[in-house]
Structure formats: structure tokens, C-alpha cells
Amino acid sequence: MKKQRTLKEPVTVEGIGLQTGKKVTLTLKGSPADSGISFRRTDLPDKLTLNLRTINLADSGSAERRTTLGFGPLQIQTIEHLLAALSGLSIDNALVELDNEELPGLDGSAKTFTDILKKSGIVEQDAPKKFLKVDNVAWCSSKDSFIAVFPDEEFKISYTLAYNNPALGTQFRSIVVNESNFEKEIAPARTFCLEEEARELLKRGFGKGANYDNTLVMGKNGPIKTTLRFPDEPVRHKILDLIGDLYILGMPVIGHVVAIKSGHSLNMELVKKLKEEKTWT
Numbered sequence: 556m557k558k559q560r561t562l563k564e565p566v567t568v569e570g571i572g573l574q575t576g577k578k579v580t581l582t583l584k585g586s587p588a589d590s591g592i593s594f595r596r597t598d599l600p601d602k603l604t605l606n607l608r609t610i611n612l613a614d615s616g617s618a619e620r621r622t623t624l625g626f627g628p629l630q631i632q633t634i635e636h637l638l639a640a641l642s643g644l645s646i647d648n649a650l651v652e653l654d655n656e657e658l659p660g661l662d663g664s665a666k667t668f669t670d671i672l673k674k675s676g677i678v679e680q681d682a683p684k685k686f687l688k689v690d691n692v693a694w695c696s697s698k699d700s701f702i703a704v705f706p707d708e709e710f711k712i713s714y715t716l717a718y719n720n721p722a723l724g725t726q727f728r729s730i731v732v733n734e735s736n737f738e739k740e741i742a743p744a745r746t747f748c749l750e751e752e753a754r755e756l757l758k759r760g761f762g763k764g765a766n767y768d769n770t771l772v773m774g775k776n777g778p779i780k781t782t783l784r785f786p787d788e789p790v791r792h793k794i795l796d797l798i799g800d801l802y803i804l805g806m807p808v809i810g811h812v813v814a815i816k817s818g819h820s821l822n823m824e825l826v827k828k829l830k831e832e833k834t835w836t
């Protein structure tokens with residue numbers, strides 16, 4: 556039987572938020588078996604703490620260009636890349652402390668998070684690992700986007716991306732997610748946006764910490780001022796985001812997630828549905 560895992564030693568990383576551009580120090584610590592993943596804002600007087608297993612997502616889960624937990628000024632933004640690393644490395648219990656509203660963007664992928672989690676050391680705990688095993692098909696759709704989860708014996712993601720941009724086009728990847736392929740195939744994939752939407756996003760207050768290294772700004776001929784880490788880096792990043800968003804469920808999913816052009820808000824809808832309907836055991 557698989558056991559739960561947590562971090563051995565606290566680790567700290569500094570950076571700026573991809574969307575807000577605000578400086579933040581992030582510290583990751585171990586936590587007891589069955590405690591799940593918690594986020595704590597150490598800069599707030601009451602040190603707001605949110606736990607993924609107990610949070611009420613109807614009140615406090617939102618998503619536009621990134622995934623946010625909390626409400627009003629009590630927010631924790633862009634949690635998905637760290638959550639993907641925690642899920643990918645099979646870490647069940649951790650305390651995430653930050654002193655600003657958004658997690659650091661770092662290189663725009665989950666690579667640095669994966670590196671520092673491994674540097675901390677990952678230890679087994681004396682308690683069986685818990686999973687959400689999907690029993691029934693659940694799905695959500697919005698305009699031309701779709702996401703569904705089907706019963707399966709493994710955690711599998713099949714993602715289709717389609718953009719009216721020659722450098723992106725249509726990309727498809729299907730992967731059984733496990734520790735070794737997450738680190739090699741998914742974690743290094745960086746976030747991206749279209750060249751024509753970059754200026755508009757900045758105007759709307761997004762991407763203040765973005766640059767050509769941590770964000771693939773996709774022009775007609777490919778990313779501007781950088782080279783791709785994988786020929787299909789964008790679809791790999793969409794899978795990374797989805798792994799992170801699904802981990803908001805508080806434990807790993809056993810099921811096959813099939814997504815077409817799904818982003819954070821539709822991912823979050825599926826997570827809410829799975830939490831409410833409990834179509835899992």
C-alpha cells in the first residue's frame with residue numbers, strides 16, 4: 556500500500572508574481588499525515604490559512620488567466636504550477652507560506668518548484684495514501700471548450716489545444732501521469748500567450764511579472780526571443796495547469812481526464828462538480 560508523503564526540510568524561494576509583478580517569498584514546509592495541502596498568508600494580521608480539503612470552493616475558488624483561492628483582499632493567486640509540482644511528486648501534505656498575494660512565477664513552469672521540493676527531501680509518513688477514484692463520468696463545457704473525467708485505473712490526461720495561430724495550431728498529447736514522466740515531460744513546460752493578446756492582458760492588469768523567458772509569447776513563427784523546450788511545449792503546459800487545478804481536490808485523482816481547449820475556469824468548474832457531487836470513492 557502506498558504511503559502519504561511530505562517534505563523533510565523547509566525550503567524557501569523568492570520571486571515575483573507572473574500576473575501582479577509583486578515580490579514574494581515562498582516557504583514550503585512539511586505537515587502531518589492527513590493534513591493535506593494548506594496555504595498561509597504570513598503578511599496578513601490573522602495569517603489567513605486555506606486548506607484544500609476543507610475549503611468551500613463555491614465561495615472562494617476563481618479563475619481568470621490563473622487559479623485563485625480566497626476572496627476579496629484575502630487571496631492566494633496562481634497556485635496551479637506549485638500544485639502541479641506537489642501532485643507530480645506525489646506529495647500529500649505540505650504547508651505553503653507566502654508573504655504576498657501571488658505565488659512566484661519563477662521560470663513560468665513547474666521546474667523550479669519541482670527542484671526545490673526535491674532539494675527539501677520527500678519523506679514517507681506512517682499513513683496510507685488517499686485517492687479520489689472516479690466512479691462516474693463527470694463533464695463540463697463552455698462554448699467550444701470541454702472537459703470530462705472517466706473512470707480509469709490510472710491518472711491519465713488527454714488534452715487537445717487548438718488556436719488560430721500557425722505556431723500553435725492544433726496540439727494533442729495523452730499521458731499517464733507519474734513521478735518520473737511528470738518531472739521530465741511536463742514540469743519544464745512554460746506558460747504562454749498570443750502576441751496579439753499580450754498588450755491587452757497588460758492593459759487589464761495581467762502579466763506584470765511576465766517576460767520573454769518565463770512566458771512563451773507566441774508570434775506567427777513561434778515564441779518571441781526564446782526557443783521552445785519541447786516542440787509541443789504549449790500543450791504540455793496546458794496539461795501542467797490541469798494537473799495543478801485538479802490537485803485543488805486535495806488528493807490525487809484516479810481517472811482519465813479528457814480536455815479540449817479547457818482553461819483554468821472550466822478546470823475549476825469540473826473540480827467544483829467533483830467536490831459537490833462526490834462521484835468518487
Ligand SMILES: [Zn+2]
Binds near residue numbers: 636746792
Ligand atoms: Zn500555467
